[in-house]
Amino acid sequence: MAARRKPQLTDAARPTTFEVEAYNERGEMVPTAIAGEHPLTLYLDKREVVTLMTLGHAPEALAIGYLRNQRLVDSIDDIAAVQVDWESEAVAVTTRKKTRDHSERLKKRTVTSGCGQGTMFGDLMEEIDSIELRKDVRLADADLFVLLEKVRKHETIYKQAGAVHGCALATSAGEILMFVEDVGRHNAVDAIAGRMWLDGIDGSDKVFYTTGRLTSEMVIKCAQMRIPFLVSRSGLTHMGHAIAKKVGITMLGRASGRHYLAFTGKERLLRTAPQPTAFA
């Protein structure tokens, strides 16, 4: 087997917070940290794909993950280079198969909103039908609580400046493998998807944590990465619930401290704290 060819990457993270002057209700000036937000236009083989508004903390991983989750690139091996240039507010992704025509897929992309970004929504829903998540993996509540505690301590940009969402990829033992914050929920997810590709990490036994809400697109992206556990501090929408049920993901909402609500896939949960008994 040939060694994996890693893409050439820039390493162009932006400062994540900026300090501005604010005045409180007593008229006092309060220096306040605010989150960065920068436009970053993504070019795939010189073709303009999207302008992402991003914190700019992990722009290379974001670009790769966006292309992965939008199914515009099939494998990390197809990516030759990712070059971020903040001067021109652009990231250029060059593939090894330059002859491939992206027009067809780009044309099919419709814009979805509801705090989402452009997706090939119809296509993704079709793909969802074919996804099988592992049934032989378990998450013990004791390990979940360990993860929630680690995440709570980890959200540094949010604590400083607010206005960002955090996402974490973790093991089912509660160990955080990566943690990304961004001004958009979807950017944070995409950046994790990008880093998973770069680091060759398999999602099929992992836990995905997000501070954001569990909307349809969030569940779809998690399922695309084959991750069986999706955990959020926030709530969920009806469609997020419907898709989670369909794809059989284990979805927990309102997860914080030692509390959670399991909405779907509870057969993968084990209640070991305080005493080990099977869930349900």
Place this chain on the structure above:
Amino acid sequence: MAARRKPQLTDAARPTTFEVEAYNERGEMVPTAIAGEHPLTLYLDKREVVTLMTLGHAPEALAIGYLRNQRLVDSIDDIAAVQVDWESEAVAVTTRKKTRDHSERLKKRTVTSGCGQGTMFGDLMEEIDSIELRKDVRLADADLFVLLEKVRKHETIYKQAGAVHGCALATSAGEILMFVEDVGRHNAVDAIAGRMWLDGIDGSDKVFYTTGRLTSEMVIKCAQMRIPFLVSRSGLTHMGHAIAKKVGITMLGRASGRHYLAFTGKERLLRTAPQPTAFA
């Protein structure tokens, strides 16, 4: 002056919450209300424009406001009919000037993200340069606190189900004129923009309140509606701040109870509570 011709509208709101079963950390079943989320594909004179993921509470106003904020329709008078059909998950907007070609504008639209939806970002930034917000309007902190209290009591879907953002249009006396919740921040703003057009409401002396973060797109939309006061319970981003400064909007973040942080345009604020003194 000819009487304004109102468009023909359906009145097709969806149920806003659904009840599902959830299991808490003690393994107990907890019936839980979750927010609706429905795809709604918008057609402008039979041309597909966008698929919005929405709570579906005010779909006609959402469609109109989306077209307004995207500058795809210039006046409410140009809209002949707005027909929502949930069976086909579609809203058809028919204009009176069917000959007009939307292709040019639709082509220029790029997809922005960061919790945003598709916008003609470059065009909007150009437009921002030409916007003048009124300088002769004031907001007294006592009235702001009245508004914050009213908003706090008003967020019914959020309280029931979470996972939605709320927006309100209010007078500078703290009176709520309209209140819209949706699964996406931008949908809620767009629905308010749509209702303002339908009801012939001028934004130039109004207050816009949002539970969501003050990102670039939120500030741009508020400025487009000529609203001088933008108030959020949440934080803001660097670019939201930069645009607010440029356009001279009065932007308050972290507004809750009797607290706020004024980031820009504080010359329009009056501190009257507890004692009337000019701000700053």
